[in-house]
Amino acid sequence: AQHFGIENVLKSLGLLAENEGTSTGSQNFSSGELIHSYSPVDGKLIGSVRASTAADYEKAVSTAAEAFKTFRLMPAPQRGELVRQFGEKLRQKKDDLGKLVSYEMGKSLQEGLGEVQEMIDICDFAVGLSRQLHGLTMHSERPAHRMYEQYHPLGIVGIISAFNFPVAVWSWNTALAWVCGDVCVWKPSEKTPLCGVACQNIIAEVLAENNMPEGISCLISGDYTIGELLSKDKRVPLVSATGSTRMGKIVAATVAERLGRSLLELGGNNAIIVTPNADIKMTVIGAVFGAVGTAGQRCTSTRRLIIHESIYEQVKDAIVAAYAQLRIGNPLDQNNHVGPLIDTDAVKTYQHALEAVVAQGGKIIVPGGVLTGAGYESGCYVKPAIAEADNSFEIVQHETFAPILYLLKYSGSVEDAIEIQNGVAQGLSSAIMTTHLREAEQFLSAAGSDCGIANVNIGTSGAEIGGAFGGEKETGGGRESGSDAWKVYMRRQTNTINYSTSLPLAQGIKFDL
Numbered sequence: 001a002q003h004f005g006i007e008n009v010l011k012s013l014g015l016l017a018e019n020e021g022t023s024t025g026s027q028n029f030s031s032g033e034l035i036h037s038y039s040p041v042d043g044k045l046i047g048s049v050r051a052s053t054a055a056d057y058e059k060a061v062s063t064a065a066e067a068f069k070t071f072r073l074m075p076a077p078q079r080g081e082l083v084r085q086f087g088e089k090l091r092q093k094k095d096d097l098g099k100l101v102s103y104e105m106g107k108s109l110q111e112g113l114g115e116v117q118e119m120i121d122i123c124d125f126a127v128g129l130s131r132q133l134h135g136l137t138m139h140s141e142r143p144a145h146r147m148y149e150q151y152h153p154l155g156i157v158g159i160i161s162a163f164n165f166p167v168a169v170w171s172w173n174t175a176l177a178w179v180c181g182d183v184c185v186w187k188p189s190e191k192t193p194l195c196g197v198a199c200q201n202i203i204a205e206v207l208a209e210n211n212m213p214e215g216i217s218c219l220i221s222g223d224y225t226i227g228e229l230l231s232k233d234k235r236v237p238l239v240s241a242t243g244s245t246r247m248g249k250i251v252a253a254t255v256a257e258r259l260g261r262s263l264l265e266l267g268g269n270n271a272i273i274v275t276p277n278a279d280i281k282m283t284v285i286g287a288v289f290g291a292v293g294t295a296g297q298r299c300t301s302t303r304r305l306i307i308h309e310s311i312y313e314q315v316k317d318a319i320v321a322a323y324a325q326l327r328i329g330n331p332l333d334q335n336n337h338v339g340p341l342i343d344t345d346a347v348k349t350y351q352h353a354l355e356a357v358v359a360q361g362g363k364i365i366v367p368g369g370v371l372t373g374a375g376y377e378s379g380c381y382v383k384p385a386i387a388e389a390d391n392s393f394e395i396v397q398h399e400t401f402a403p404i405l406y407l408l409k410y411s412g413s414v415e416d417a418i419e420i421q422n423g424v425a426q427g428l429s430s431a432i433m434t435t436h437l438r439e440a441e442q443f444l445s446a447a448g449s450d451c452g453i454a455n456v457n458i459g460t461s462g463a464e465i466g467g468a469f470g471g472e473k474e475t476g477g478g479r480e481s482g483s484d485a486w487k488v489y490m491r492r493q494t495n496t497i498n499y500s501t502s503l504p505l506a507q508g509i510k511f512d513l
Ligand code: UN1
Pocket: 164, 165, 169, 242, 297, 298, 299, 300, 460, 461, 462, 463, 464
């Protein structure tokens, strides 16, 4: 797999030192044990980074706290200029960073490049936002008084991110946090540690070129124990965590205990409703990309297809035929549609889910299986599978981070389909395939989808950065990225100013001395 020139990629991203197991300048807060990163693409060791110790963590947080003292006073548009330069560097490094994402995480090169594009896009968004951190003005009930609200920087933002979007999720948080005047401490997934150091190297360069303190962006490395330090730390007013619902519940409880803020982006169990009025060709593309893209490892991946009985066989046959076309293999080879799962533990989880769906009464119609032989040496390549199932099955209620698609049948009206769609604990993304206005509007109504994302004639994955991204129920309720998601990164203050010569009290209270 070295054919794409991994050495050059590592060199361009400043990662060759990690390859020898030593830390670089950007990894200042990591002096612990080595974390080895093996590629799921070919099973080879890509490099190693050092984990952060508790002492490293302390150093990172105090460096960040020190940087915040000055960064919060820098005018927001000047902070935006830093983010603009960061976006420029990402444009220059897009190819290399995209390749590293693909090689370390296993997603297709197209998707690796797409992930870096999301980073560039959020930078552009944040640059504009840096001149639009608007508050409201109000009319005071008292004469010669003025009221308004303003947004101030919040402080240190702790970011815990997952392996499946090893670089973009960090940037959604940081690009906004930085224009908002916050400083960031990031713990990337221990499954994709090199992506973390690569991003840190890029922003460290921007900060150094502008003589800005390194504490604006701090990287800490390690497993959940280091994340726990962030959740417990009163000096970290906001913890933004992406990952499993299990992890999110622990983070939420820990942060809530100190009445901190958390922004949670957790599991999904995303469905596409296919009504009798669906465009079948569009449905197939949306469903297949949603289910097998990123090997089913997006939080927005399509897990369930809820198909009307009148077109069930037709849709099923079309999807099964499309699955027969899928090419599974090295994700850096653009001819392949599906790359590997992240590691062999994920493969086991996938196998268990396939056993469970059968045990619970489902029927496999596109069999799964682990691929072996030439090109599949890492043991992480699996066949995308399809099972006919019922929404009530325990396994269907559960998010399995793998390319397994459940076909569910509905009869009756779109309300019946919506009930099935909403009948899970998670609430991230949802979609309806229909050319019928009434069905579409019902799906989007107050009695429609209960998810944070609801699409018409688009699959469940691949959201644009301009919208607020996140979901309800066990997805955690957080919103990241576009729209007004920035507000969670700031503290809000209401100001009342009296420019009269007396001191009238609100609510008409008289208090004469
Ligand atoms: C995730 O899987 O954690 O909407 C994020 C999408 C991507 C982001 C997914 N823009 O599929």
